[in-house]
Amino acid sequence: MYLLERSNDAIKINNDLVSGAHADIHITTHGSDVYWAWCALMGFCTILFFLWGRTRSEGSRLFHNLAAFTTLIAAIAYFTMASNLGWTGITVEWHRTSHHVTGSTRQIFYVRYIEWFLTTPLILANLFFAAGMSWQSLVQLIIVSWILVVTRLVGALVSTTYKWGYFVFGIVTYIYIVYELLFSVRNHATSLGSDIRQAYFFPAALESLIWLIYPIAWGVCEGGNVIAPDSEAVFYGILDIVSIICIPSFLLFGLRDIDLARLGVRGPWAEIATEKTAHRNGTNGAGVVHSTEPANPV
Template sequence: MDLTKRTNDAINANGNHFVNGATSDIAITTHGSDWYFAVCAVMFVSTLAFAGLSFTKPRSHRVFHYITASITMVAAIAYFTMGADLGETGIKPEFIRTNPKVSGNLREIFYVRYIDWVITTPLLLLDLLLTAGLPWPTIFYTLLIDEIMIITGLIGALVSSSYKWGYFTFGCVAFLWVAWTVTWTARKHAAAIGPDVSKVYLICGVWTIFLWFLYPIAWGLSEGGNVIAPDSEAVFYGILDIMAKPVFGALLLWGHKDIEPARLGLNIRDYDEAPLISNTREKPLNGHNGAGVTGTDGNTATTTGASTV
């Protein structure tokens, strides 16, 4: 077989999907498909690298490696799907343009991109907020707001009328809440843990929020306003995702190389590790603890007996 003659046939094999008897005439070309496959390769290699680096740490210290590798793994599958011209549907654009690259009756919308984001953006936030040592209730609530941000973006992309901008607004408000948590609340928590934690959090947090501010612009130019062609949309989102996932992951794991998870409140114990034994002993309410044990009231109990830990 002459490999030099092999071409990307994904558009012919999987394209021309019919929606109510019509096909998406504003869709990616072979160039867009090639780009999606290239980004898939970047995500896949990044997954292998992040997962491989986890073996340099004890199992109880791999939480950030596993989360980060999961982000790029899911993204690799999503980009393979988009490169194959699957996971999409045709939506009538609100704005009909005269530019031949974006003129037509149906624009191709990749809903698989939002399936990717609904999984990977909470994981990315989890990487950040665990680094900051935020309380679990704050983390869970922030992840919920993030899910609202992604789902409203998907609904807006699938709406043909001007009501899509209402969902866009809901998503932007949700994003502002996430941005506030990352740039203010979590930043203060990270600074309280130590300067090394604060440094890695600031680098990754500022990097993430800066990139995330560009996603609504990409949405407005593509799914929202039908301004740029689907191939250009692929490049815009692809560059953002590479910067927000593999590059982010490399920065985060590099920053975590000398940080013990226990400092962040992640007291994870493997099966072959001895449990941590606290040196602080408190007197039970009935006062019957071991001899010479200091109670919470500052007095020393004098009863004898076996000390409990």
Template sequence: MLAYYAMGSHQGWAPINVEYHRSSPKVAGNNREIYYARYIDWFITTPLLLLDLLLTAGLPWPTIVWTIFLDWIMIITGLIGALTPSAWKWGWWTFGTVAMFYVFYNLAGVGRKRAKLLGSDIYRTYMICGVLTLFVWLCYPIAWGVSEGANLITPDSEAVFYGVLDFLAKPVFSVALIVGHWNIDPARLGLTINYGDEELPHRGEKGAHNGATPAAAADNGVAGNNTLTA
């Protein structure tokens, strides 16, 4: 939301010399607006989307952290490429695309197999959200290529292209995920949620020595502030 506010008010962008000059008057000129605000938004929001999806599959934290790291690599390389005023930008695009396919491997391979073991309802939710994510995210390198990369479409058309993808990747994905999780017990995913009305484990009463419970303190010869002697 903040990123689109920035872009809508013509902020969060930088002029970059174009590598490919086009004859069309819509994209003619020596500079192009590169909206870095969009990449800041992706850097924050896309890891949350991946976290939701990978937790649905019950994947371990090392796999989740690695996938999010690859996602950050994908976004950072995309931004560097967009800000590069030469053909070297396509090298950054390649690095980002490779990172994206590693993310896809964890989603379509590792995550899908794990979700299938958790039950048909979890698997169905994961597949709906996962297929949506794979399809939409696959379109982002294409959008980058025809806009920041090859300078084929105008910044306005670029905003529409990315806007449609963001709408599918975030609000539509979120609704599908919430509906899918509606009747799924988080415990089946290895998650424990405290809703505020449950008692927390007692950490020991006042007077226990070094955080020990009264029973443990008594076993050690200490009960409250009284010391037991022979």
């Protein structure tokens, strides 16, 4: 007999009835286990990104911190979904015959969209700053990304065929984001040097490809009710792992030998760190040694 028997009671404690909304099509213990696994992975990577950042100087941790905050938000979202919380039941547009998706209402995790609303700007910030882009350009694209996330959320919460109108709005915003990443932002990265372009382009291209698969996942999950919520947990989880863990890692490896001053992202904290180091070394930050002895009188 095991001293500590492993069990997952999240589905029993938090059942398929929430705030009066019922879901016939919902995750099982298997789906909850998948979400717990993704939660643990995101939490572990959060620690790794923060520790990785500590190996860099104080003014060179921006990309590590952005990656860590992204995985931390994702870990919280996956904790919520693994606990069978953060969802509502929505009447499906199409009733399927497969026993995996039989029923009138489907479980829609709105917490997933809250996660995307928060993490998408961080992902874009990582890519934009890697290309030396300005805050003004980033803010513009963040607003567009919010439109993308919100239209998907509204579409997921709509029971009728009008949900596909929101889907189209989301596709239009996706095309605009990809155009900016693969052309405007890439051109700016190229102007800063071939090494910066090389560090930026592969993560940006891969992110654009992954974001193309998200609408497909939405179409077979919340949109079309084709695959079961347990399979949805696997599908979205794999996409999030690539988007939130793998791509920032590729970006960090690509930027590891690049002086961040060339990207214009070494802010005042970098100057403060330089001054602290210079003070400890007895210099003025420019290599000139300060003497603590009084000057000899003439």
